[in-house]
Amino acid sequence: QVQLLESGPGLVKPSETLSLTCSFSGGSISDSYWTWIRQPAGKGLEWIGRLYTTGNTGYNPSLKSRVTMSLDTSKNEFSLKLKSVTAADTAVYYCARQEGGWYPRWFDPWGQGTLVTVSS
Amino acid sequence: QSALTQPASVSGSPGQSITISCTGTSSDVGGYNYVSWYQQHPGKAPKLIIYDVSNRPSGVSNRFSGSKSGHTASLTISGLQPEDEADYYCSSYGSHTVVLFGGGTKLTVL
Numbered sequence: 001q002v003q004l005l006e007s008g009p010g011l012v013k014p015s016e017t018l019s020l021t022c023s024f025s026g027g028s029i030s031d032s033y034w035t036w037i038r039q040p041a042g043k044g045l046e047w048i049g050r051l052y053t054t055g056n057t058g059y060n061p062s063l064k065s066r067v068t069m070s071l072d073t074s075k076n077e078f079s080l081k082l083k084s085v086t087a088a089d090t091a092v093y094y095c096a097r098q099e100g101g102w103y104p105r106w107f108d109p110w111g112q113g114t115l116v117t118v119s120s
Numbered sequence: 121q122s123a124l125t126q127p128a129s130v131s132g133s134p135g136q137s138i139t140i141s142c143t144g145t146s147s148d149v150g151g152y153n154y155v156s157w158y159q160q161h162p163g164k165a166p167k168l169i170i171y172d173v174s175n176r177p178s179g180v181s182n183r184f185s186g187s188k189s190g191h192t193a194s195l196t197i198s199g200l201q202p203e204d205e206a207d208y209y210c211s212s213y214g215s216h217t218v219v220l221f222g223g224g225t226k227l228t229v230l
Binding site for chain 1: 209221
């Protein structure tokens with residue numbers, strides 16, 4: 001069974017870079033799109049971006065200037081870096097597999113999520 | 121592109137049916153059959169319950185069904201059960217932003 005697990009610092013200072021890793025188990029990380037989605041407390045979901053196993057990426061235009069995603073197939077991991085963070089970036093961050101090919105038709109499975117707080 | 125529009129809350133009694141709408145534009149919901157729905161219980165990750173407008177993943181109850189008309193997709197839950205109380209989110213491919221989510225709908229089972 002495919003499982004995803006997010007990891008990374010739970011507290012990041014303003015203006016610094018948020019770094020998270022998603023570990024994948026139960027299958028092959030190849031030939032899939034991998035995505036990051038976040039959710040501020042009490043609010044809705046926001047798509048951050050996606051990464052294909054070739055390294056091809058696509059980002060939310062509202063975050064594009066600050067986001068970098070990368071993949072390490074040898075470790076079955078993919079990562080998210082979000083630079084110059086502010087309090088508005090405080091959220092639960094989820095990693096998920098995008099299904100359906102190039103078009104993001106649905107997301108399954110999801111990781112359990114990890115809370116990142118931006119505060120000094 | 122703005123988020124897809126969902127009602128903030130809906131409610132129903134056990135055994136009843138409810139419908140949650142998700143309204144977009146011709147650039148997203150109306151232009152593609154790539155609408156998905158997620159159920160989220162408090163403190164948990166979202167769970168896929170409908171994909172490609174009306175398809176149910178294996179293991180999801182047939183009480184959940186999806187449809188689309190024009191720019192509006194809908195999720196219907198029939199035979200409401202207490203465990204259906206959760207937040208529900210729609211999502212769609214969008215030609216400008218790639219992925220859009222609705223603002224979420226809180227379902228209360230009375």
